[in-house]
Amino acid sequence: MYPQSRGEQSTQELPAVSANGSGDGSVAIVRDLHKSFGSFQVMRGLTLEFKPQAITTILGPSGTGKSVLLKHMVGLLEPDSGTVEVFGQDIWKIHERKRAELRKRFGVLFQDGALFGSMNVYDNVAFPLRKHTDMSEAEIREIVMERLKEVGLEAAVKKAPNEISGGMKKRAGFARALVLNPEIVLFDEPDSGLDPVRTSLLNDVILKVHDDDKGTYVVVTHDIRTARKVSDYVGLIWQGRVVYYGAADEAFSSDDPFVRQFLSGDSVGPLGMD
Numbered sequence: 312m313y314p315q316s317r318g319e320q321s322t323q324e325l326p327a328v329s330a331n332g333s334g335d336g337s338v339a340i341v342r343d344l345h346k347s348f349g350s351f352q353v354m355r356g357l358t359l360e361f362k363p364q365a366i367t368t369i370l371g372p373s374g375t376g377k378s379v380l381l382k383h384m385v386g387l388l389e390p391d392s393g394t395v396e397v398f399g400q401d402i403w404k405i406h407e408r409k410r411a412e413l414r415k416r417f418g419v420l421f422q423d424g425a426l427f428g429s430m431n432v433y434d435n436v437a438f439p440l441r442k443h444t445d446m447s448e449a450e451i452r453e454i455v456m457e458r459l460k461e462v463g464l465e466a467a468v469k470k471a472p473n474e475i476s477g478g479m480k481k482r483a484g485f486a487r488a489l490v491l492n493p494e495i496v497l498f499d500e501p502d503s504g505l506d507p508v509r510t511s512l513l514n515d516v517i518l519k520v521h522d523d524d525k526g527t528y529v530v531v532t533h534d535i536r537t538a539r540k541v542s543d544y545v546g547l548i549w550q551g552r553v554v555y556y557g558a559a560d561e562a563f564s565s566d567d568p569f570v571r572q573f574l575s576g577d578s579v580g581p582l583g584m585d
C-alpha cells in the first residue's frame with residue numbers, strides 16, 4: 312500500500328492482537344482509521360503501528376490530519392470506523408472508566424494545549440500529579456522540581472504563563488506532559504514558534520528524557536531539522552492516510568516522491584494544497 316523499510320511487514324497485514332491483551336508487544340496501533348467532520352472526510356483509512364520505545368515523527372502538510380490522529384490515539388475523538396489499539400486494547404471497546412485509566416499512561420503536549428493561565432509554572436506541572444495520584448506535596452515537589460530542572464525552568468516556578476516566553480511555555484508544557492512518567496508521549500509540534508537554537512535545545516531535552524525514561528514517543532513537527540534529529544521512524548501523512556513510513560535513515564535518503572517533495576518544500580509533486 313505504501314513503501315516499507317527494512318523489509319517490514321505492511322502494518323495492514325499485522326497479526327491480530329494476541330488474546331492475552333499484550334498485543335504482541337505493541338504499544339499503539341491505529342488501523343484503517345476513518346473520520347469525518349460533517350461532510351469533510353479527514354481520516355481516510357490511516358494505518359500505523361508505533362514502534363515501542365522508539366521516537367516516531369509524523370510529518371505532513373497543514374490540515375492533513377496529524378492533530379486529529381493524536382486526538383484519536385488519546386481517546387478524545389472516536390473513529391467513524393477503524394480501531395485504535397493501545398497496550399493491546401481497542402480503546403473504544405472498553406468501558407469509559409478503563410479508557411480514562413489508559414489515558415493516564417499518556418503524556419500529551421497538544422499544539423494549542425497552553426498552560427492553565429491561572430496557575431504558575433510550578434502548579435501547572437504539579438497538576439497531573441495532584442489530579443491522578445495521592446502523593447504528598449513533598450513527593451510532588453521532588454518530581455516537579457526534577458522535571459523543571461531538566462527543561463531549565465527552575466528559576467521560573469513562580470511565574471504565570473503570561474510572564475514567560477513562548478519557548479518557556481513549550482518547555483513547561485513539556486515538563487507537565489512528562490510528569491507522570493508516561494509510557495506513551497504525544498507531542499504536537501513541540502517546536503512551533505521557537506527559534507532554531509531553542510528548537511535544537513528542546514530536541515536535546517526530548518532525546519535526553521527519552522534516553523532516561525524510555526517510552527514510545529510520537530512527535531508531530533513541521534521542522535525537518537527536528538525530524539532529522541529526534542526520529543527513529545518517520546511517517547508522512549497526506550489527506551488522512553500514511554503515504555510513507557520508514558526508518559529515519561532510510562526516510563531521509565528516500566527517493567519516494569512524497570518524501571522528496573516534503574523534505575525539499577517543493578511546490579511541484581504529489582502533495583497538493585487540497
Ligand SMILES: Nc1ncnc2c1ncn2[C@@H]1O[C@H](COP(=O)(O)OP(=O)(O)OP(=O)(O)O)[C@@H](O)[C@H]1O
Pocket residue numbers: 348353371372373374375376377378379380422
Ligand atoms: N473538531 C473538529 N471539527 C471540525 N473539523 C475539524 C476538527 N478537528 C479538525 N478538523 C479539521 O480536520 C482537518 C485536519 O485537522 P488537523 O488539526 O488534524 O490538521 P493538522 O495536520 O494537524 O494541521 P497543522 O499542521 O496545521 O496543525 C482540518 O481541515 C481541520 O479543520
Ligand SMILES: [Mg+2]
Pocket residue numbers: 377378379422499
Ligand atoms: Mg496540527
